[in-house]
Amino acid sequence: MINLHQPILGTEELDAIAEVFASNWIGLGPRTRTFEAEFAHHLGVDPEQVVFLNSGTAALFLTVQVLDLGPGDDVVLPSISFVAAANAIASSGARPVFCDVDPRTLNPTLDDVARAITPATKAVLLLHYGGSPGEVTAIADFCREKGLMLIEDSACAVASSVHGTACGTFGDLATWSFDAMKILVTGDGGMFYAADPELAHRARRLAYHGLEQMSGFDSAKSSNRWWDIRVEDIGQRLIGNDMTAALGSVQLRKLPEFINRRREIATQYDRLLSDVPGVLLPPTLPDGHVSSHYFYWVQLAPEIRDQVAQQMLERGIYTSYRYPPLHKVPIYRADCKLPSAEHACRRTLLLPLHPSLDDAEVRTVADEFQKAVEHHISQRSPLRK
Numbered sequence: 001m002i003n004l005h006q007p008i009l010g011t012e013e014l015d016a017i018a019e020v021f022a023s024n025w026i027g028l029g030p031r032t033r034t035f036e037a038e039f040a041h042h043l044g045v046d047p048e049q050v051v052f053l054n055s056g057t058a059a060l061f062l063t064v065q066v067l068d069l070g071p072g073d074d075v076v077l078p079s080i081s082f083v084a085a086a087n088a089i090a091s092s093g094a095r096p097v098f099c100d101v102d103p104r105t106l107n108p109t110l111d112d113v114a115r116a117i118t119p120a121t122k123a124v125l126l127l128h129y130g131g132s133p134g135e136v137t138a139i140a141d142f143c144r145e146k147g148l149m150l151i152e153d154s155a156c157a158v159a160s161s162v163h164g165t166a167c168g169t170f171g172d173l174a175t176w177s178f179d180a181m182k183i184l185v186t187g188d189g190g191m192f193y194a195a196d197p198e199l200a201h202r203a204r205r206l207a208y209h210g211l212e213q214m215s216g217f218d219s220a221k222s223s224n225r226w227w228d229i230r231v232e233d234i235g236q237r238l239i240g241n242d243m244t245a246a247l248g249s250v251q252l253r254k255l256p257e258f259i260n261r262r263r264e265i266a267t268q269y270d271r272l273l274s275d276v277p278g279v280l281l282p283p284t285l286p287d288g289h290v291s292s293h294y295f296y297w298v299q300l301a302p303e304i305r306d307q308v309a310q311q312m313l314e315r316g317i318y319t320s321y322r323y324p325p326l327h328k329v330p331i332y333r334a335d336c337k338l339p340s341a342e343h344a345c346r347r348t349l350l351l352p353l354h355p356s357l358d359d360a361e362v363r364t365v366a367d368e369f370q371k372a373v374e375h376h377i378s379q380r381s382p383l384r385k
């Protein structure tokens, strides 16, 4: 079976975990701080601005809490978003307002975002579809001008940037996911970023019961009744731990290799699939844009997309589509027409893309895809008797 996504884990990761075991401290501790500092350096921000958490979803929920969003507030997000983004908004009592996307990039344009703004809009929550930055620079300028908070769900974009500025650092808050099927994996894990260190500090507190995070020994140094608690916020328990953080540090060191291999595979698909009839490949990235190449997506006639996916599955190749439009999901069913999002979700298919694919497997995927498309096109041909 050729998987859509797959992590690569090696002896370096095992050694890092063994070291955590030997230290006998597996909870939040020094390795968490180290991973935060390394990730902050990777983004070009201060370590105080990032908080390592137990998932990307936890990070999304924390963004709305830290901004005190609630009933009466609107948050604009692309309908082509991961469901956790809408869940986070709605859980606060705020209203998710879905906007359309560009039919080719599946990222919202500035115009898509601007058209969805209401008088009650407090924030915009973007993602970088498949790792492509999209119009984040223009949307960030727009948000600043209108006094709206910008949240970047950067789960797809761990190594994406525009003219050297990391995705996730254009707006006010950002989140990343390191779950088992992402580019950089820690099993479960996520990162939270706030441009304002005060908000980052509050997020850190909210991520641990509303308490200032301190080890027992450290609090004993600062108080003679160290068991007293000072709760300033109603928090949750969203923190990461030193085992997952240790994995994160190793994976972050390997990230440039992972991304290089992903880019090579994407380039091979571009070349191998350039003549498949009626198929659109991902648009070329604008100058200065760097993608993490999380997804490789092809677009084909909606009438054959599902059969092509089925035929490839029968040949042992797993494809999929992300993310189903949220304005069509029962709980969020919204009375709005978002034609490009609806069109894109009927004709887009993600092909396997992960660094462990070898060149022969990439060719197999491309060949089987081409065969499936040609087969189903001819099946539908009016000339067929």
Ligand SMILES: *Cc1c(COP(=O)(O)O)cnc(C)c1O
Pocket (backbone or CB within 6 Å): 054, 055, 056, 057, 058, 081, 082, 084, 085, 127, 153, 155, 156, 176, 177, 178, 179, 189, 190
């Ligand atoms: C995976 C993903 C998430 C959720 O992250 P978890 O770590 O699985 O909770 C959020 N947003 C996007 C775009 C994702 O792909």
